[in-house]
Amino acid sequence: MLRQFSIFGCILFFAYICEHHPPFAHSEKYYDRDEFFMLTGLLFFASAFTLHKNDGKVSPTPTQKINVTANGHEGAKEIDGDKRDGIAKPTSAANDLLNRDQTEEWKGWMQFMFLLYHYFHAEEVYNSIRIMITCYVWMTGFGNFSFFYLKGDFTLVRVLQMVWRLNFLVIFLCLTQGTTYILYYICPLHTYFFFMVYVAMRIAKGVNYTKYGLRIKLMVLGLFIFCLWDWKALNLFEVLHFYLPEHPQLGATNGTLWEWYFRTSLGMNNKSSFILELPSLLIQLLF
């Protein structure tokens, strides 16, 4: 554990140096359409060589491997179902509708496009990127719903583990980089949606398994979302998000060193993009 923390610290230190004291000046983005599409094409071409038949089992995750060693030394609890090793995997898991391999693949190429878009600042593909983020968020809704439906696990542990997965890195990044949480808007976004699904499934969870009960609940959620984002007169959004500061400059307050750290990042851009992002993505969650 100490070792993992040390490596974690080193990576954060590296990120800090890259951000604040890079060896050479940061360079500006330059959009080269030719290169952008060449790299995109290259990715899909290279991926074509990695075509493989889904075997239905997820390749052992790094965690599993670590766990195997950790069990011996530090008595870590298994968290990734080691017991599954050796159990014959059914074939249909590999070719089910939207199977796991497929969704990971989907996430993969969307992420690649997303990153490439950022690197080249390729504004002309903005609309496509927007739709990809939408899909990505939709997957959150899909995954969490399925989980809660199938497992019915609403325990605190589950919530904590999920929140940890989503926010562990981002919190330490905020602390070391002196940035704000809202800057990495994907994280609050996913956390927010996670809780939304959680609440929706938790309230009256008894009816989750009746034919129409669940569906009525979903419809109510839909109406709620509609009221929240589309019904201006209700002002429900303001009421429910009273804790979000109306004024964007929230961080840059005290201490010389910290103020210097806080200097950038905030601005109204981040805030407004979050607000813009929310409704567009939330509706997708419903589907």
Next chain:
Amino acid sequence: MIFAANYPIMSYLQRKLEAQPARQEWMAKGSTGIVLFAVFLWWVTHPFMEPKLSYNQTNAYYGFIPLVTYIYFRNLTPTLRSYSLDLLHQIGKTTLETYLMQHHIWLTSNAKSLLTLIPGWPKINFLVVSIAYFFLSRRLYRITLFLRGMLMPDDHVKCLKSLFAIFCVVGLSYAYTWTLAEFGLNFLSIIGFSALVLGLSLYKITTLKLYHMHSDMNASSLRPILGGVASLLMIGFAWRSMAVFGAGKIVPLPASCAVYANEGSWISISTCNELQKGVSYYENGIDGFATCNGKNWGWDITESSSLCRFTRKNSKVLKKQLREQRIAFVGDSITRNVYHALNRALGDTNAGQYDTNVEKHSNIKKKIGNISLEFYWAPYASDIYEVIKEQRTSKPDLIVLGGGAWDRLHQWSAPEDKQAFIDNLVNIKDELNEYKINGISSVWILPTTINDAALMSEDKKQNMTESKIHEVREISSKTLEDSPTFVLDGSKFTIGRVHESYDGVHYPNAVYDAGAQILANAMDWLVTEKPFEFKDGPHPGKMAQPLLGFMILAISSIGIFFFDSYFGLTYLASFFVRGVRPNDLYEEAFTPLHKKMKLPPIVSSQSQSKHSKEAEEFNTLLRGEDETSEDIEMTPNGHNSRGIASSKRRS
């Protein structure tokens, strides 16, 4: 969520269709597919083609169209479903980490600029930085999962305990650094020392604990301690040297950059490369170039640690920086040309065009957006003095002056003329110092290079040659000393193109553009940006589209109450294949699933007998498959939640 709620039905339905004869299967799949594709086509040609901002308005409402279409076609056949691309899969696993780390170790300055490890090699740099970035992101993914396993086990008490501990440790560290910063003690040495003490005590505690647990262990050796100290020293050293010699974040240029600002040269950059050719081919209908050696001004390389990153400022950036400023130019034709060039840099492309209808020696007042740009004609040093004395009361935000050529040409013959020029400069100097006291910066423009051979009159050939003007420059610099905040050296950015001066004194507009860019860069330390008044930004509700929202509600309700993830389109399939109406499949699809997952049984509202046989078949199909339904989980937390769940179920 609707899709997820209907998921078992859709999955089952698909299998059912695939069990039909091929013709029926494809009629059914095709009918849904065609309609879906038609809607998708409409989406591509209409909402998707909107420009960025109006697209944003509707993305929420139409976004489901491509989403559902992609899912439908990606999962069309069993073969398509059973293959995936491993490379993409690998990228897909660490999306959260790659998303977060891109801000700092791939892009920088919060994703606004690029991290550069190999300057001058943009593509190689891209490669190297990307490799490090992907490697570290994957490492972080493993660390996050590992630490979660350690600190957030499936045990309430342990979870809360470690959460509390983490909060304590982070809170204490934060409080400690805050205290250090508050008392101005945040030196590297103190931080290093604290880290050392902490590290040593941590080491002591762990070894003691381990010693108790395994009493047969050897006594602690010195090696880990030395290693720890060494690595701490290394980190500290790296930090220090990077802070001193590294480049730093992108910040406005400091005033110390003034010494470098005028240094650079005109180089010819060939635009006749394949890239430019391709761009002009598609955008301008040009195939092949006749000329390609345009001259461009560039600044000399400065040391990384100087923080002087001169760069061309486009009109958008410049407009933002000069928002609501009033800039007054006072001087002769050289100053006026720089004035026009700054107007061009701000987006007024016609500024300074040759026009005999415009009075040559007159004042100009202009407003570009909310920026006021004024030019006062003041050829002689004495005129300049008069104007700036007068202007001081109206307090411009920046004043740009330049002169000396007229004095040299017309009032130089007697020794007292020269003295008068110097006296006027002294007056100007005093005045500029007054400006400085009032917090107003000033710029002095030294005359541009003279092209002796092109001078048009005998008078000029006598009194205005480069060597004579050079003397004027020296006198001005010496007399004004450091009263102007910045000196724009006209000779520096013109010397490389001296042969292009058509009358010996003036240059083509493009040359002055370089001067305006030098000035624009100097703006970083010359003007203070006016604080941006936060007028009501976008409020929640701006994006609301009640009508479209209502449409979504309607479509959703179809999806919800007709048990169809494709919003009713699947019913088309039931024209071709009997018994696949999603509505009827509810029990067939859910019963085995619930049985398998040990969920409460389906409350049967209809008779089950009708489909019981099929359900039975499906059940046997499912019996062997253990993990099917688990594999649909794909939140960023990926594997673990499934793992937790599966171990839970087994226990």
